[in-house]
Amino acid sequence: MSIIEAEDRTALPPSIRVRLAGPRDCTALAALLDDPAHAREQVLTWLETPGTTLLVAQSEIGVLGVAVLLTRIMPKPGGGMHKVVEVDNLVVHPDQRGQRIGRRLLAAVVEWARQRRAAQVEVLVGEANRDARRFYEAFGFAVSADRLVLAA
Numbered sequence: 785m786s787i788i789e790a791e792d793r794t795a796l797p798p799s800i801r802v803r804l805a806g807p808r809d810c811t812a813l814a815a816l817l818d819d820p821a822h823a824r825e826q827v828l829t830w831l832e833t834p835g836t837t838l839l840v841a842q843s844e845i846g847v848l849g850v851a852v853l854l855t856r857i858m859p860k861p862g863g864g865m866h867k868v869v870e871v872d873n874l875v876v877h878p879d880q881r882g883q884r885i886g887r888r889l890l891a892a893v894v895e896w897a898r899q900r901r902a903a904q905v906e907v908l909v910g911e912a913n914r915d916a917r918r919f920y921e922a923f924g925f926a927v928s929a930d931r932l933v934l935a936a
């Protein structure tokens with residue numbers, strides 16, 4: 785199993801590395817999520833689900849952030865199929881935001897996707913979450929208009 789190492793010692797502290805999550809990270813990851821009552825069960829489900837990958841940003845003080853990735857084979861707009869990695873969730877610990885940890889975690893996500901020959905990385909961000917939108921747009925993500933959605 786390949787481990788992602790995205791060390792950046794030139795940036796301001798904290799120095800982080802990005803690695804795959806495992807069961808031993810369950811408590812730390814649950815603490816990053818909004819709904820503490822169900823967070824542990826959610827993390828365990830993610831860890832057990834094929835096609836779901838958790839990358840964690842780790843510093844010497846512990847786990848500072850997580851990216852939850854869904855890998856799918858999807859139809860291409862022009863025909864054929866391609867691999868798409870969706871960022872289902874990306875969270876940095878509230879005390880550690882604004883230090884480029886999210887950006888470095890997202891860079892590791894893109895590198896992880898490239899290594900697996902994914903054609904694109906995508907994320908769904910609601911209109912209301914303007915901060916997250918700016919975060920992804922600052923990285924280079926652009927709105928794609930080819931999705932049509934119907935409430936089921």
Ligand SMILES: CC(C)(COP(=O)(O)OP(=O)(O)OC[C@H]1O[C@@H](n2cnc3c(N)ncnc32)[C@H](O)[C@@H]1OP(=O)(O)O)[C@@H](O)C(=O)NCCC(=O)NCCS
Binds near residue numbers: 872873881
């Ligand atoms: C969105 C989130 C992951 C950003 O993580 P972060 O480590 O604080 O972000 P970074 O420090 O790496 O910021 C990188 C760039 O994103 C943009 N950005 C980040 N946070 C921002 C905010 N609150 N408002 C506006 N722009 C923001 C900036 O352009 C920033 O670049 P700069 O440092 O040159 O200003 C973090 O705020 C978070 O966990 N939010 C709650 C969960 C969430 O909404 N996740 C996204 C939906 S999946």
